[in-house]
Amino acid sequence: MQLSHYIDHTLLKPDATLSQINTLCKEAVQYGFHSVCVNTSYVKTCADLLKNSSVKVCCVVGFPLGAMDTDSKAFETQTAIKNGATEIDMVINIGAVKDRRHEYAVNDIAAVVVAAQGHPVKVIIETALLDDDEKKIACQYALEGNAQFVKTCTGFSGGAASVDDVRIMKKVVGDRMEIKASGGIKSLTTAEALIQAGATRLGTSSGVALIRGGQINGGY
Template sequence: MGINRYIDHTLLKPEATQKQIEKLIQEAIDYNFMSVMVNPYWVVYASERLKDNDVKVATVIGFPLGANTTGIKVLEAQQAIKDGAQEIDMVQNIGELKAGHLDKVTADITAVVRLAHAQDVLVKVIIETALLTEDEITTASKLVAQAGADFVKTSTGFATRGASLNDIKLMYNAVGDTISIKASGGIHSLKDAEAMINMGAARLGTSSSVAIVTGK
């Protein structure tokens, strides 16, 4: 598989304009990236533009803090799917994970997973590794797998750092091949991308997608 098909071509900045979203979509078409990752507001626009293309439309739920109520996350996911989202990247309840309230974390994820899977929509769960200890990364990854999600994902890109190779190693050791891993944040070059894939990542979230595939 070419490196391009690992990439969720991402633009989640709050100040993103339609012109910038259109550029993102056109680049995804030109380079045949796996998906465009946009905020929920842009899902309808992206879905219309990509209706005759195999580039998927992905969006974020409970983003970037993960502190929405479960009910709101479910409603947000429901609307996104109605609007055309084919993949959902939700943020776990980070505070509850750190507090050790694991049943609440699992229930939060499971509610979104059940809704999405009933409509054949893939779910990735962002655990925000920058805010977790190594033990918490391991625990969170296992919970994501137990909740039935398709991917465990490192980062929102809005915390103190993005993905690290150690994050991927810890996540892979926790889940093995039971679910997939997405590395996101801080991936700026082909060298970065290949290192993440070699460590176990099956998907990459980056805004440097064109530079990665062209070397420019």
């Protein structure tokens, strides 16, 4: 499989401009990325720019803190889907994980899954803020909330995707969910290691540089 098919081409900076979003979409088509990943306000623009391509539109929800209430996350998800998003990356309520507020955290995820109307939901567990036990708990919550993916980082709270974190996540979710690694993926070596550890998607703003560097060893 081509490396490009793993990549969610990402632009989530607060100062992102329409010109940069336009470039993001053009690059995604040119290099055959799986999706572009943007904030809610740019979903319709991306959907319009990509309507004749195979590139999907991924939108972040409750980003980057995850501390919004459940109704707000669900509404944001509904808006994103209405405007053309086909994948949702939501931030888990990190405090709820640390507090072991099982019912709240699971219901928070489940509400977004329902609002996504059958489109894939990836739960960002923000590994940089969790210890290993909390990472396992967050993955279990994502499973119980019926999400399709767990995801490592937002990139806004420090830390980066690591092989160890992907392995921890894989031990919990097995083949019942997919794993998206994101945060600090800037080399082919890192990308290859994350995929071998179990990641099936890579979120990165360095996708073009990775592709220009060649294919991942081993046929990816």
